[in-house]
Amino acid sequence: MDSRDWIRDGLRAVLGGLIAIPLAALNLPLFVLSVATLILGVVPGLGMVLFPLVTQLVRARADLARRIAAGSGVAIARPYRTAPERAVLGGWRHYRWVLTDPATWRDLAWLVPGAVAGVTLGVLILAIPLYGLEGVLLIPLWIWLGTGWYGYGAIWPFSTVGDAFLSLPQGALILSIGVAGAPYLRRCGALFDRLLLAPTRNAELRLRVSQLTVTRADTVDAQAAELRRIERDLHDGAQVRLVSLGMTIGLAEEMVEADPAGARKLLAEARETSTAALADLRHLVRGIHPPVLAERGLDGAVRALALALPIPITVETALPGRLDTPVESAAYFAVAEALANTTRHSFARTARVELWHTGSTLVMQVSDDGLGGADPAGGTGLRGIERRLAAFDGTMSLSSPPGGPTVVTMELPCASFSPKTTPSSGTG
Template identity: 90%
Template sequence: MDSRDWIRDGLRSVLAGLIVIPLAALNLPLFALSVATLILGVVPGLGLLLFPLVTLLVRARADLARRLGAQSGVTISRPYRPMPDGARLGLWRYYKWILTDPATWRDFAWLVPGAVIGIVLGALTIAVPLYGLEGILLIPLWIWLGTGWYGYGAIWPFDTVGDAFLSLPQGALILSIGLAAAPHLRRFDALFTRLLLAPTRNAELRLRVSQLTVTRADAVDAQAAELRRIERDLHDGAQVRLVSLGMTIGLAEEMVEADPVGARKLLAEARETSTAALADLRHVVRGIHPPVLAERGLDGAVRALALALPIPVTVETALPGRLDTPVESAAYFVVAEALANVTRHSFARTVSVELWHTGSILVMRIIDDGLGGADPAGGTGLRGIERRLAAFDGTMSLSSPPGGPTVVTMELPCASFSPKTTPSSGTG
C-alpha cells in the first residue's frame, strides 16, 4: 500500500471516530427510553403508541451504525421483517409486527454494549494520533515559550531542553501507530456491530426466500412477456406471409394450364414471400437467442451490437472464457437493452462498453457522454434490465447526473468459464 493511502485511511478513521463517539453516547438515552416505553406498555393504549415510535428511533440509529460499518468494509444487512399487508391500517397489527420481530430485540440488546465499545474504540482512535501530534507540535512549543518542565512518552519529566525535543521522534512514531491502527479499530467496532445487528441465519433465509419469491415472479412475468412478443412477431410477420404464400401457390395451381404466364408471375411472387417469411423467422430466432452469441460468445456478440449502432462504440473485454449459456444470454440482452436506451434517449456522441470478470462476478459497464438525468422510474428500459438481472441475483447501479456522463454498472454472479482466446479491445 502507498504511504499516502494508509495516511488517508487513518485520517478518515479518526474523523469517523469523532462521529462515532456522540452517536455511541446516544445509545444510552435510547436504551433508557426503550425500557421506559416497555414499562409503560402495560398501560392500555400508551404502549401501542409509544413503543413503535421509540423502535423507529432505535432502528434509525442502528441503520447509521450499519452505514458506518460499510465505510469500514464490513457489510451489515438490515434484518427486519417486511411489513405485512394492511399493517398500516391498524395500530395493533403495527405494534404486533414490531414486537414479534426478533431484530427489534437484537437492536435493544446492542444499545448498551454498542455504546461502550463505540465510545472506547472511538476514544482510542482519536486519542493515540492526538497524543502523537502533541509530541510533534506542542511540547517543543511549550519548552520554547518557557512554560516549565514537562514529560512525554518515555521521558518523565524533562530535565533538559534536549530531553524535550526527544518528544519529536516519539510523537512521530506514536502518530504513525495511531493512524495505522485507526482503520483496524473502526473495523473491529463494525465487526462487533455486525455480531448483533446483522441478520441471523434464519433471518437471512427468510429474506432470501422473500427475495427469490419476488425475482421468481419477475422472471415469470418477463418470460410471459417474451412469449407474447414471440407470438405477436410470428402472428404479425411470418404467419401472415405464410398464409399469403399458400394462397398465392393455390392461385398459381389454378392458372398453370389456362394462363401459364400469370402462374409464373404468381410463383415468382410466392418465392419473394417465402424469402420475406424466412427473414421474419430469422428475426424471431435472433430475439430468442442470437446466432452470433452462440457462435462467437459474449465478446463477439457485443461487438456485433456495437457495429449496428449509429454512434461510435468502444468495446473492451477481459473475459477468461465462455460463460454458462443462461448467464451469457442474460448478459447479452441487458447490454443490448442498455445500448438501446443510449441511442433512444441520451443524445450521446460516443459510448464505451467494458466487460470483465472479478472473483465470481461478471461486470458490465456502459458509459455515454449524453445528456444524463437517466432514472429507472422514468421508463421501462432500466426497470427491465433490473428484472432480468434480478432473476440471476444480479444488480444494477446507475450514475447519471444532469449533463452526463451516464454510467450503468451491471453485475451478474458467474463462476464458471470454458477456455477462450486472450482478452481483446477495439472499437465497434
C-alpha cells in the same frame, strides 16, 4: 493503492469517527426510552403506542449503522419481519408484531454495547491522528515560544530544543499510522455491529424465501411478457408475410399457363416476400438468443454488440471460458440493455464494458462519460436489468451522479466455466 487513495480513505474514516461518537452516544437515551415504554406496556393503550414508536426510532438508528457499515465494506441486511396486513399503530396487531419480532430484541441488545464500542473506536480513530498532528505542528511551536517543560512520544521531558524537534518525525509516524489505520478501526466497529444487527439464520432463511417469492413472480411476469412479444411479432410480421407468400404463389399457379410473364412477376414478388419473412424470423430469433452468442460466447457477442452501436465502446474481458447457456444469455441481455440506456439517454461520447470473473461471480461493468443522473425508477430499463439478474440471484448497483460518469455494475453468481474458450480475448 495510490498514496492519495489511502490518505483520502483515511481522512474519510477519521471524519466518520468524529460522527460516530455522538451517534453512538445516542444509543443510550434510545435504550432508556425503550425500557421505559416497555414497562409502560402494562398501562392499557399507552405502551401499545409508545413502544412501537420508540422501536421505529431504534430501527432507524440501526439502519443508519447498517448504512455506515456498508461504507466500510461490511454488508448488514435488514432482518425485520414484514408488517401484517391491517396493522395500525396503537393496535394490538401492530404491537404484537413489534413485540414478537426477534430483531426488535436484538436491536435493544445492541444499543448499549454498540454505544460503548462506537464511542471507544471513535475516540481511538480521532485521538491517534490528533496526537500525531500535535507532534508535527504544536510541540515545536510551543518550545520555540519558550513554553518550558513538555514531552512527546518517547521523550519526557524535553531538555533541549533538539529534543522538541524530535517530536516531528514521531508525530509524522503516529499521524500516518492513525490515518492509515482509521478505515480498519471503522471496519472493526462495523463487524461488531453485524454481530447483533445482522439477521439470524432463521431470519436469513425467511428473507430468502420472501426474496425468491418476489423473484419468481417477476420472472414469471417477464416470461409471460416475452411470450406475448414473440406471439405479437410472429402474428404481425412473419405470419402476415407467409400468408401473403402463399396467396402470391397460388395466383402464380393459376397464371402460369395463361400468362407466363405475369406468373414470373408474381414469383419474383414471392421471392422478395420470403426473404423479408426470413429476415423477420432471424430478427425474432436474435431477440430470443442471438446466434453470435451461441457461436462466439459472451466475449464475442458483447464485442459484436459494441461494434453495432453508434458511439465508440471499449470492451475488456477476462473470462476463462464459456458460461452455462442461461447465465450467458442473461449476462448478454443485461449488458445489451445497459448499453442501450447509454446510447439513448446519457448523451455519452464514449462508453466502456468490462467483464471479469472473481471465482464465484461474473462481474459486468458498463460505464460512460454522459450526463449522469440515471435512476432505476425513471423507466430507463434498469428495472428490467434488475429483474433479469434477480432470476439468477444476481444484483445490480448504480453510480450516476449529476454530471456523470454513470457506472452500472452487475453481478451474477457463476461458480465455474466450461473448458471451451471464446474465440476472442483481450481488449477491444
